[in-house]
Amino acid sequence: MLYDMIFIGGGVAALGGSIYAKRYNMETLILTDTLGGTITQTHLVENYPGFPSVTGQELAEHLIEHAKANNVEIRQGSRVNRVTKEGDTFKIEYGKEILESRTVVLATGTTYRKLGVPGEEELKGRGVSYCATCDAGFFKGKNVIMVGGGDSAVKESLILAEHAAHVTIVYRKSEFSKAEPINLARMEATENISTKLSTNVTEIIGETKVEKVKFDTGEEMAVDGVFIEIGRIPITSMFDELNLEKNEKGEIIVNPMSETSVPGCYSAGDITDMEWKQAIGGVAQGTKAAYMGFSFISAQKLKS
Ligand SMILES: Cc1cc2nc3c(=O)[nH]c(=O)nc-3n(C[C@H](O)[C@H](O)[C@H](O)COP(=O)(O)OP(=O)(O)OC[C@H]3O[C@@H](n4cnc5c(N)ncnc54)[C@H](O)[C@@H]3O)c2cc1C
Structure with missing residues (x-):
């Protein structure tokens, strides 16, 4: 099966973006090792609009519930080891499987420094x-x-x-x-x-x-x-073959609409060169990636 949009990572950026992707009627899949991501490591979130005071775990659960309510397909338990682009198709090695998609959103976040x-x-x-x-x-x-x-x-x-x-x-x-x-x-x-x-x-x-x-x-x-707690390092090695533009910190460079230097490839959340790394920023980038992916696929369909 050829997906329209595969989100790699299961944190807030991917979860938030997947809701929009699904609402654009795209065949959407989240591939992650674990769901929830970094936000689950904090006991208190008081700055996510609409949720005056929740634990990080609770915020993640709300997003997971919201994605599931929109029928986003979620697979967890394996790691993405390699992503390549062949022609117009992205090939994603997830555990032992190879999955294919027209667009990808890289949202694997960071690990601790x-x-x-x-x-x-x-x-x-x-x-x-x-x-x-x-x-x-x-x-x-x-x-x-x-x-x-x-x-x-x-x-x-x-x-x-x-x-x-x-x-x-x-x-x-x-x-x-x-x-x-x-x-x-x-x-x-x-x-x-x-x-x-x-x-x-x-x-x-x-x-x-x-x-x-x-x-x-x-x-x-x-x-x-x-x-x-001295900062974090982006997780990007499995995307090396895409030859994406990165900054000196190894973060993926995106424009304000979450586009990377590779057409059809978007990125969102802490993995990107977004200066201020907070859940709301990552979710916003994820949702913009969904919109841009939808426009990208629509334009491709018009051409063919
Ligand atoms: C201690 C602490 C407190 C914080 N407090 C707040 C706060 O109060 N408010 C706020 O807005 N933000 C807070 N943040 C920041 C916030 O947690 C992050 O900005 C946000 O969680 C990043 O989300 P993300 O989706 O980009 O990445 P992540 O949440 O890191 O998600 C990445 C996902 O990708 C998965 N993954 C990684 N590699 C692979 C792979 N190879 N294959 C498959 N899956 C993979 C991971 O398992 C994870 O699910 C805090 C961060 C920390 C560390």
């Missing part, structure tokens, strides 16, 4: 974590640090503080310039959060679990947990 310090890899899952919402409960009454200073780091420190005895936010810059003011105010009002600015972690130390960290100031601090 590592600190790259000694001890990080060895102690991952033994005190080192990249998801406060997932792991905060394991640190009841413990001392932890959060490495990072963007909005995600500040916001996720709040959930950590609900469980841990104390949270120290360690940030390499001298001020928090990227966090939402409301989250900063909450952080400042939380008694068991303190900050350590202009400081880098240089080593994570522990025999079988995290015991302490070293800073570039020469100091050491005894801690039970190290949470790392």
